[in-house]
Structure formats: structure tokens, C-alpha cells
Amino acid sequence: xxxxxxxxxxxFDGFKAVNNFSYSLDCGVYGLLGVNGAGKTTLMRMLxxxxxxxxxxxxxxxxxxxxxxxxxxxLLGYLPQDFGYxxxxxxxxxxxxxxxxKGIRPAVARQRVKELLKQVGLVKxxxxxxxxxxxxxxxxxxxxxxxxxxxxxxxxxxxxAGLDPSERIRFRNLISELSEDRIVxxxxxxxxxxxxxxxDILLMKDGQLVISGTSEDIIDSMPESVWIxxxxxxxxxxxxxxxxxxxxxxxxxxxxxxxxxxxxxxENAIQVDATLEDVFLYYFGExxxxxxxxx
Amino acid sequence: xxxYELKKIFGSVGGKIALGLYIATVILSCxxxxxxxxxxxxxWVNEQGESExxxxxxxxxxxxxNEWEGYLDQEMLTxxxxxxxxxNATPEGQSSNVQKSNIAYGWKQGFSPIREMINRSYxxxxxTYDYYRADRISVIKEETFYGNRTRQLKDWLYDKTDVAYDxxxxxxxxxxxxxxxKLETPFYVDYHDGWYQFLENAALLPMLGILxxxxxxxxxxxxxxxxxxxxxxxxxxxxxxxxxxxxIKAGLLLVTVLYWAAMLIYSFVTLGYLGFEGGNCVVQLRxxxxxxxxxxxxxxxxxxxxxxxxxxxxxxxxxxxxxxxKSSVIAVTxxxxxxxxxxxxQGMTDWLDTVIAMMPVSLLEFYQxxxxxxxxxxxxxxxxxxxxxxxxxxxxxxxxxxxxxQEFRRxxxx
Numbered sequence: 001x002x003x004x005x006x007x008x009x010x011x012f013d014g015f016k017a018v019n020n021f022s023y024s025l026d027c028g029v030y031g032l033l034g035v036n037g038a039g040k041t042t043l044m045r046m047l048x049x050x051x052x053x054x055x056x057x058x059x060x061x062x063x064x065x066x067x068x069x070x071x072x073x074x075l076l077g078y079l080p081q082d083f084g085y086x087x088x089x090x091x092x093x094x095x096x097x098x099x100x101x102k103g104i105r106p107a108v109a110r111q112r113v114k115e116l117l118k119q120v121g122l123v124k125x126x127x128x129x130x131x132x133x134x135x136x137x138x139x140x141x142x143x144x145x146x147x148x149x150x151x152x153x154x155x156x157x158x159x160x161a162g163l164d165p166s167e168r169i170r171f172r173n174l175i176s177e178l179s180e181d182r183i184v185x186x187x188x189x190x191x192x193x194x195x196x197x198x199x200d201i202l203l204m205k206d207g208q209l210v211i212s213g214t215s216e217d218i219i220d221s222m223p224e225s226v227w228i229x230x231x232x233x234x235x236x237x238x239x240x241x242x243x244x245x246x247x248x249x250x251x252x253x254x255x256x257x258x259x260x261x262x263x264x265x266x267e268n269a270i271q272v273d274a275t276l277e278d279v280f281l282y283y284f285g286e287x288x289x290x291x292x293x294x295x
Numbered sequence: 296x297x298x299y300e301l302k303k304i305f306g307s308v309g310g311k312i313a314l315g316l317y318i319a320t321v322i323l324s325c326x327x328x329x330x331x332x333x334x335x336x337x338x339w340v341n342e343q344g345e346s347e348x349x350x351x352x353x354x355x356x357x358x359x360x361n362e363w364e365g366y367l368d369q370e371m372l373t374x375x376x377x378x379x380x381x382x383n384a385t386p387e388g389q390s391s392n393v394q395k396s397n398i399a400y401g402w403k404q405g406f407s408p409i410r411e412m413i414n415r416s417y418x419x420x421x422x423t424y425d426y427y428r429a430d431r432i433s434v435i436k437e438e439t440f441y442g443n444r445t446r447q448l449k450d451w452l453y454d455k456t457d458v459a460y461d462x463x464x465x466x467x468x469x470x471x472x473x474x475x476x477k478l479e480t481p482f483y484v485d486y487h488d489g490w491y492q493f494l495e496n497a498a499l500l501p502m503l504g505i506l507x508x509x510x511x512x513x514x515x516x517x518x519x520x521x522x523x524x525x526x527x528x529x530x531x532x533x534x535x536x537x538x539x540x541x542x543i544k545a546g547l548l549l550v551t552v553l554y555w556a557a558m559l560i561y562s563f564v565t566l567g568y569l570g571f572e573g574g575n576c577v578v579q580l581r582x583x584x585x586x587x588x589x590x591x592x593x594x595x596x597x598x599x600x601x602x603x604x605x606x607x608x609x610x611x612x613x614x615x616x617x618x619x620x621k622s623s624v625i626a627v628t629x630x631x632x633x634x635x636x637x638x639x640x641q642g643m644t645d646w647l648d649t650v651i652a653m654m655p656v657s658l659l660e661f662y663q664x665x666x667x668x669x670x671x672x673x674x675x676x677x678x679x680x681x682x683x684x685x686x687x688x689x690x691x692x693x694x695x696x697x698x699x700x701q702e703f704r705r706x707x708x709x
Contacts, residue, residue, distance in 0.1 A: 050707065080523075083523070084524035093299070
């Protein structure tokens with residue numbers, strides 16, 4: 001089980017959405033972390049053969065995935081960022097249709113759909129039209145369709161986008177449950193989505209792989225320290241300008257700032273353990289995640 | 296998978312409304328045609344000079360026409376002229392009072408198609424028509440009656456002052472004359488108003504139908520993008536092959552079932568109500584100048600086949616536009632543009648008329664083309680436009696299928 005990405009580049013009229021990206025994935029959950037516009041969706045679209053790369057290769061066990069064609073897509077489960085569906089299909093019909101698209105025989109598909117509806121908690125909604133489902137239910141239907149063929153490669157593009165906190169936790173747990181014996185690549189710009197479930201995290205910026213490794217590896221890779229500093233109201237703006245501040249917590253008389261800095265930023269600053277969010281801020285800056293994701 | 300494609304179409308409110316509209320169009324067409332409210336006014340003018348409609352009127356008209364059933368030979372032509380003169384000589388025939396004139400007209404209903412042919416045969420020129428010409432004829436000859444048709448054609452074609460002189464090549468003129476001379480005479484006359492009514496109105500249903508069918512199939516490919524379902528669709532095992540061909544099959548199945556169901560229902564309701572008799576009569580009984588030496592039932596078969604090929608081609612073209620542009624709006628306008636553009640351009644120039652006659656919409660109005668002289672010369676051989684456009688659009692439809700398939704399956708999601 002080896003999904004290898006070698007020197008992958010996607011050029012849109014001179015703009016490199018993915019730039020010389022190389023990585024190798026085997027069994028496990030991989031979190032692809034990057035700000036909106038980092039190139040995560042483009043990378044995933046190439047991994048799902050929806051888009052051909054400008055240069056570079058994607059291979060599955062040594063074989064080019066585009067040459068493998070249907071043989072590769074048979075291994076795929078994909079939940080896109082903008083998960084589209086057939087609005088007038090019931091959940092059951094939708095899943096049966098996707099099962100047919102995945103080449104699953106009707107008798108097997110019926111059984112599989114039944115199991116997945118139970119797993120994603122949509123048994124009661126099976127006859128509801130897709131367009132009437134809530135955002136969370138649609139996402140669950142989305143993960144069910146991705147899992148229909150018991151894929152070896154499960155690609156989830158921003159699967160928690162638009163979900164409320166409880167749905168987000170539920171979804172995270174569901175992905176954890178489904179991650180056994182397969183490659184799960186999950187893209188997000190929300191650190192907490194992958195912090196607890198990803199074995200490896202890939203940080204992507206401007207189409208390139210910045211750093212990868214376990215959560216601990218990535219945290220350790222940060223050359224700066226994290227400090228908690230209590231400052232007065234009048235000093236907040238000065239600190240925000242001088243330092244990378246990953247969190248501002250208002251307290252009586254001022255604020256408690258979480259500062260990323262090589263040196264002790266203020267006299268009263270106390271060094272604390274860094275988190276993945278701090279690393280995210282360190283690599284992507286304070287404006288991370290403000291742009292719309294178009295690539 | 297075809298079932299799911301059809302479900303995508305008919306699952307939506309728009310699809311259901313379109314289907315309802317299609318069924319309503321069929322029902323309305325049947326009702327209007329059967330009751331004589333369409334192009335052909337099937338009615339019976341009674342002894343009081345009043346018009347009657349409905350099944351009883353059809354029965355009376357049929358009985359009257361049946362008295363004139365047989366070969367339109369010397370004997371029948373003479374009989375028709377004599378009867379026409381006799382009626383004209385009656386006080387009702389002489390009267391300028393509308394009611395009385397109607398009574399006289401009512402007496403002529405049995406042989407009115409024969410009287411109409413005499414008017415056409417004995418009109419002065421090929422392109423003239425005199426409604427009262429039969430009233431001025433006292434003696435008629437079978438040879439002249441049929442011979443006038445070809446003679447008038449020749450006079451028209453070789454009249455240097457007429458546009459026809461330069462309009463057709465010598466080969467085309469000979470072809471036209473040859474077609475006229477090939478027509479077997481004498482004609483067999485029978486009650487044929489059922490066929491006449493059907494054929495006169497046969498274009499309406501497929502024309503309205505294709506607009507509705509066009510709406511149904513316009514989203515067959517583009518809706519995948521509109522609904523953003525394309526990413527999942529193309530990432531599946533069969534999305535780029537079997538599922539794509541299922542879409543094409545669903546579109547073609549849809550048009551096939553809807554077209555044939557509508558046209559067969561329409562045929563059998565119209566003919567069942569107005570009568571199946573007269574199918575073996577030549578179309579020249581109604582389209583005197585027609586180049587097509589065929590009977591009414593043959594015209595019915597050709598009308599259905601041409602309409603089907605036309606519908607099939609326009610459906611395939613709409614699907615292609617849908618796959619190419621990813622836009623249902625552009626796709627749905629395709630049949631509209633193809634249907635209505637010709638009507639704006641018609642009559643501007645003769646060559647343009649021939650081009651328009653080659654448009655797929657002409658296949659939907661086959662009967663209307665029976666009376667036209669649109670010819671095409673290919674490698675020195677002369678053809679009627681319909682002889683070319685029918686196989687041409689059948690081939691184009693078949694050729695479009697792999698083009699649609701390749702167009703959609705190669706789509707990349709950007």
C-alpha cells in the first residue's frame with residue numbers, strides 16, 4: 001500500500017497551485033494542513049485523477065495512477081470540499097447510485113448502504129431527500145458515499161467545513177473509526193481537526209510541502225518558543241505588532257497573550273509547551289485562513 | 296444506471312412539470328385533431344347549411360365521400376363535373392345568400408376533394424389557383440386532367456420570364472418532370488380525412504415535444520457541474536465510462552419513448568376517430584403538386600420516421616451542448632434556436648430556402664415538404680431534400696454519440 005507523489009506540479013497559466021510536491025503515503029491518517037489557497041484542493045484533485053498534473057507523477061504501488069485509470073479509482077473514496085449531490089434523490093437512492101458508479105453489484109450495495117447508514121447515523125433519514133438534510137447530515141452522507149467501496153485510499157477535503165462544534169467532533173471520531181487498514185488523507189485549515197487523529201501531518205504553503213511528520217515532530221521543529229504573557233490594555237496593540245501572537249485572552253485589567261518568540265518577550269512571560277496551532281501560526285502567519293480557498 | 300439518470304430528470308419539480316406538459320400537449324393535440332379544430336376543419340355541412348362537428352359529422356362526411364369511392368377516371372371525373380354543374384344550377388347554387396351557398400356547398404362535400412383537384416389541374420398557370428375553375432368546366436377529359444399537371448410543370452420550368460427557369464439546372468428540371476411522369480394514374484379516391492388531418496398537424500406535436508424533451512435532457516450532463524456532483528462522479532470507477540454512456544442512453548431512451556408514445560397515441564386517436572380509410576390513396580389527392588409519389592399511409596410512416604430522426608438528432612445535439620458547455624441554459628436554447636431561426640430566414644433567397652430545408656427542423660414537418668421543390672444535386676445526381684436529410688441526420692446522430700461520450704468523459708475538474 002504505497003501512494004507516492006513525486007515532484008508534482010500544477011501550473012494554472014503561470015501560477016503554480018502545487019509546486020514540486022513530493023511525499024509518500026502508506027497506511028494511516030494524514031492531515032494536510034494549510035491556509036486557504038495553499039493548494040490542498042488542487043493536490044487532492046490530482047490524487048483523485050480529477051485533474052492531470054502539469055508535471056510529476058502519482059503512483060500506486062509503483063504504477064502511474066492515471067495509467068491505472070479505473071483500477072486506481074476502484075481504490076478511491078473521495079469527499080470533496082464542495083460536496084455536491086443530487087438534490088431530489090433520497091439518501092438511500094443517492095448512496096445506491098454512487099454504489100452503482102463505483103461498480104458495486106446491487107445486492108452487495110444494498111447491504112453496504114445499510115451498514116454505512118447505520119455507521120454514519122442516517123438510518124432514520126434514509127428516505128429524506130438530500131436537499132432537505134442539514135449540513136452535518138450531508139457531510140455524513142458524503143463520508144458514507146466515500147466509504148461505499150471500502151476504499152484503500154480515502155481522501156477527505158475539508159470534511160468539517162461548515163459544521164458546528166458537536167458535528168465536528170462527531171465527524172472526527174467517525175473518521176478515526178474508518179481509518180483502519182487504509183490511507184486517509186484529510187485536508188483542513190483547522191488545526192484541531194487533525195491534531196488528535198492524524199498520524200502524520202503535512203504542512204502545505206504556496207503549493208509546496210513545508211514540513212511533515214507527527215504532531216510532536218512538527219511541534220519540535222519550531223525554532224521558537226511559546227510564552228504566556230499578561231499585559232495591560234495599553235500594551236496589547238504594541239505586543240500584537242511586535243510579536244507573533246497565537247491567542248489573546250481578555251483578563252481583568254488587560255490580556256493574557258500567547259506569544260511565539262525566540263526570546264522572552266516580556267519580563268513576566270512564562271514559557272509553555274507549544275501546540276500545533278502555535279506551529280501553524282509560526283509557519284503561516286497571523287492572516288492564515290482569511291482568504292477563500294480557490295486552489 | 297439509466298434508471299438513476301431518468302430519476303435525476305423526473306425527480307425534480309421541473310422534470311415533473313415538463314412531463315406533465317408533454318402529456319397535456321399530447322392530450323390536447325388528440326382532442327383538437329379529432330374534433331376538427333386544427334389545420335383541417337373536419338365538419339359536416341347539413342341540409343340547413345349549418346356546420347356540424349363531432350363523431351356524427353364525421354360519419355356523415357364519410358358516407359358522402361364513400362359514394363365517390365373508386366378510380367378517378369373519365370367516368371368519375373365526368374360525374375363530378377356534372378354533379379357540380381347540377382348543384383350550381385340550383386337556386387341554392389345560384390344564390391349569393393351565405394346560408395343558401397352553404398347548403399349548396401354541403402351537397403358538394405362528397406366530391407369536394409375531386410373538385411379541388413380539378414381546380415388545380417385546370418388553373419391557368421402552375422403557380423395559380425382558381426377556386427371557381429371547376430364551375431366553368433362542362434367537359435372534362437381524363438388525359439387532360441392528369442396531363443395538365445406535367446404540362447403546367449414543364450411550362451413553368453421552361454418559361455424564361457419565370458424565376459424557375461434559372462432556379463433549377465437542366466438535370467433538376469428533368470428530375471422534376473420525371474417524378475411527375477412516374478406518378479401512376481388514375482388515382483384511387485376514398486374518404487381519407489383521418490390521414491389528411493393527421494398529416495396536416497403531424498409537425499406540431501414533435502415540434503412542441505422536442506422543446507420539452509430538450510428541457511429534460513439539457514441538464515443531463517451539465518447538472519453534474521451545477522450540483523457540484525462532478526467531483527464524486529468522476530472520481531468513481533465508472534464515472535468516466537459506463538456512467539457516461541448511461542447518460543447518453545437515458546437521453547436517447549427518453550426521446551424514443553416519449554416521441555413514439557406521443558405520436559402513436561396521436562395517430563391512433565386521430566385515425567381512430569376520423570377513420571383509417573384512404574391510406575392507400577396517393578398524397579396528390581391533397582398535395583396536387585407533390586414530388587413524392589407515395590400514399591397517405593406511406594406518408595404517415597415517413598412522417599413518423601423523419602420526426603423521430605429529427606427529435607433524436609436535436610436531443611443528441613442538446614446533450615452535446617450540455618456536455619460541452621456545462622450549461623443547461625445554453626443547452627436548452629439549442630432546440631429553440633434550431634427550430635425558430637429558419638422561420639425568420641425563410642423566403643429571403645432560394646438557396647437559403649434549400650439550406651433551411653436541410654435543417655433538422657424540416658424533418659419534423661415532413662408533410663409540409665411534400666409540396667415543396669427543394670432539390671440538391673450531389674455529384675451530378677439530383678435528390679429531393681428529404682432523401683438527403685433523413686439519412687444525413689440519422690448518420691449525424693450516430694456520429695454524435697461517441698463525440699458526446701468523449702467530450703464528457705475527458706472533462707477535468709479545475
